[in-house]
Every structure is written in C-alpha cells, then in structure tokens.
Amino acid sequence: MPKLTVESVGEFEVTQGKRLVLALEQDAGIDQLHACGGNARCTTCRVEFVAGEPDRMTVAERDVLSARGLSGIRLSCQIACEQDMTVRVISRLSGSGRKDAGHPPTAEIQPPPEWVAK
Ligand code: FES
Helix, strand or coil: CCEEEECCCEEEECCCCCEHHHHHHHHCCCCECCCCCCCCCCCCCEEEEEECCCCEEEHHHHHHHHHHCCCCCEEHHHCECCCCEEEEECCECCCCCCCCCCCCCCCCCCCCCCEEEC
16 A cells, blocks of 8 residues: 655555545545545645655646646645655645635546646
C-alpha cells in the first residue's frame, strides 16, 4: 500500500489507487476543502507536493490549472495514490470562512480521467 506523508501531520497507509482528496480526509483526518465535490472545477482541493509528485495528470486538472494561471500545486481530487507521496496541506476548512468542506467526492476520479504527462 502506498504511504501518504502529510507534512507536520504524519504518515498513513492508503489503499492503492485511492483518490488523494479522500485519503487526506479519511486516512489523514485532514479538513481538506473540496468545494466542487471533486470535479476539477474549484481548485480548493489543492495541495503542494514535497515528494512523490505523480508525473501524469488528468486533462481536467491541466485545463483548470491553466485557466486559472496556477502552478506549483496539484489538485488532490485528480490524483490517485499509486505511490508513496509527501504533501503539504494548504487548503483546509479551518480558517477558510466556509461553512463546510464541500460535497463528498465520489470514490472514482471525476470527470472520468483522461491522462496526460504533467
Ligand atoms: S477541483 Fe474542486 S474538489 Fe478538486
């Protein structure tokens, strides 16, 4: 099983292929934002990679990051835990002023992923 390390939080064994946004919430106990429910629209599920950044991304992630001029972050709703990774959590419910983290993301990456090189 891949090991997810959350900087300043801890290390967690994660089911192979689990969506990173769900691993952060369910395994690491992080109040990770996911305002659009994991559909590559809001970018509130963003994280910074310290190590183990996947070298592929979904077309949906690429397009929304590009449209918003974002770099240096990845969208946890568009990443599957296929390898050990270390992330820095930068978008939490706490301190956000939002009333909740967002609709629960489904188990599968949405929209259905089309993969491209990062
Ligand atoms: S882009 Fe909205 S939850 Fe990932």
